[in-house]
Amino acid sequence: xxxxxxxxxxxxxxxxxxxxxxxxxxxxxxxxxxxxxxxxxxxxxxxxxxxxxxxxxxxxxxxxxxxxxxxxxxxxxxxxxxxxxxxxxxxxxxxxxxxxxxxxxxxxxxxxxxxxxxxxxxxxxxxxxxxxxxxxxxxxxxxxxxxxxxxxxxxxxxxxxxxxxxxxxxxxxxxxxxxxxxxxxxxxxxxxxxxxxxxxxxxxxxxxxxxxxxxxxxxxxxxxxxxxxxxxxxxxxxxxxxxxxxxxxxxxxxxxxxxxxxxxxxxxxxxxxxxxxxxxxxxxxxxxxxxxxxxxxxxxxxxxxxxxxxxxxxxxxxxxxxxxxxxxxxxxxxxxxxxxxxxxxxxxxxxxxxxxxxxxxxxxxxxxxxxxxxxxxxxxxxxxxxxxxxxxxxx
Ligand SMILES: Nc1ncnc2c1ncn2[C@@H]1O[C@H](COP(=O)(O)OP(=O)(O)OP(=O)(O)O)[C@@H](O)[C@H]1O
Ligand SMILES: [Mg+2]
Numbered sequence: 001x002x003x004x005x006x007x008x009x010x011x012x013x014x015x016x017x018x019x020x021x022x023x024x025x026x027x028x029x030x031x032x033x034x035x036x037x038x039x040x041x042x043x044x045x046x047x048x049x050x051x052x053x054x055x056x057x058x059x060x061x062x063x064x065x066x067x068x069x070x071x072x073x074x075x076x077x078x079x080x081x082x083x084x085x086x087x088x089x090x091x092x093x094x095x096x097x098x099x100x101x102x103x104x105x106x107x108x109x110x111x112x113x114x115x116x117x118x119x120x121x122x123x124x125x126x127x128x129x130x131x132x133x134x135x136x137x138x139x140x141x142x143x144x145x146x147x148x149x150x151x152x153x154x155x156x157x158x159x160x161x162x163x164x165x166x167x168x169x170x171x172x173x174x175x176x177x178x179x180x181x182x183x184x185x186x187x188x189x190x191x192x193x194x195x196x197x198x199x200x201x202x203x204x205x206x207x208x209x210x211x212x213x214x215x216x217x218x219x220x221x222x223x224x225x226x227x228x229x230x231x232x233x234x235x236x237x238x239x240x241x242x243x244x245x246x247x248x249x250x251x252x253x254x255x256x257x258x259x260x261x262x263x264x265x266x267x268x269x270x271x272x273x274x275x276x277x278x279x280x281x282x283x284x285x286x287x288x289x290x291x292x293x294x295x296x297x298x299x300x301x302x303x304x305x306x307x308x309x310x311x312x313x314x315x316x317x318x319x320x321x322x323x324x325x326x327x328x329x330x331x332x333x334x335x336x337x338x339x340x341x342x343x344x345x346x347x348x349x350x351x352x353x354x355x356x357x358x359x360x361x362x363x364x365x366x367x368x369x370x371x372x373x374x375x376x377x378x379x380x381x382x383x384x385x386x387x388x389x390x391x392x393x394x395x
Contacts, residue, residue, distance in 0.1 A: 083103075
């Protein structure tokens with residue numbers, strides 16, 4: 001802001017406007033002003049000029065301070081708006097402040113105008129600085145989220161490589177064994193034919209497993225935020241996530257217990273890729289938590305009901321310390337080493353489940369570490385949180 005204050009005065013009585021101007025001069029403020037009498041003039045002034053402060057009379061012909069405020073807010077958000085009136089009741093004052101006026105002043109008290117103006121300008125400057133700081137913080141946050149996404153992508157790539165490598169090795173070793181046997185001339189023996197059949201069946205089964213892993217990756221890595229909620233198979237949700245961590249569980253010799261007693265057709269309304277992502281997040285957290293323990297197991301339990309389904313992921317860890325419980329759902333909170341965890345798994349999972357009108361929480365009453373998801377089978381229509389629109393109608 002330059003030193004010169006640009007003032008907009010909405011006042012139909014010229015002598016009253018002059019009183020305002022005199023007060024500002026008396027305080028030795030450097031300023032320029034424009035006076036308007038009607039809504040149209042005010043629109044024009046705001047369209048073409050820049051102002052640091054607006055003073056408005058309460059009642060002008062065909063035009064009130066509330067109308068002026070509404071017009072002002074269409075053009076400028078942070079510019080202080082001060083109502084200067086001959087008489088103004090408490091109720092009206094409250095109504096004006098609620099609608100966004102910064103302050104009000106009685107014409108009989110104009111001596112306070114310069115002081116009030118300086119304070120309003122200072123407040124406005126602070127608001128602008130705060131908004132700028134918020135903007136910078138949000139920008140930083142977006143950058144961090146982008147970096148985290150890249151790291152999640154890297155993690156996903158290593159998961160895929162890991163999960164696919166083993167089945168690929170099965171295929172290549174079986175195929176090279178068969179080739180060797182053919183080269184050795186064993187091709188016509190009955191024993192060879194029997195083995196050939198078994199091995200080809202194993203190759204085919206392993207190739208199908210790779211196909212399922214690829215499907216899991218495709219589903220889970222999908223950005224489904226804007227997808228519609230559709231009926232999705234509960235079985236499919238778990239298959240997609242389990243396929244992506246089975247090998248890792250085997251590698252660490254972690255017992256994976258699954259209790260999933262529901263029909264294959266059991267389905268719920270939601271976004272299957274997001275729900276698989278949540279299950280994978282929980283399974284991965286559980287795996288990380290128990291891999292170094294002497295007793296390592298992870299239990300995935302699904303209890304379907306008439307209206308919803310309760311899913312729990314419990315691991316053989318003995319709970320999480322209070323210090324961590326309070327922070328673990330916050331974005332970027334992680335206790336894993338640099339480059340290992342992004343700290344987004346739980347916060348994203350919670351957001352996804354809440355978006356599905358469900359609940360996501362850590363069960364403090366469980367003996368072992370346990371996370372619970374409760375999901376409704378059907379989504380209820382949501383009334384969007386509309387902006388609170390304050391109608392500034394003429395009284
Ligand atoms: N099953 C668990 N047992 C113990 N601690 C856990 C468990 N699940 C989560 N935590 C704690 O909560 C923290 C946050 O988990 P979250 O899934 O949000 O992030 P992360 O696993 O660290 O990283 P990523 O973004 O890769 O998931 C973890 O770093 C860990 O300290
Ligand atoms: Mg995690």
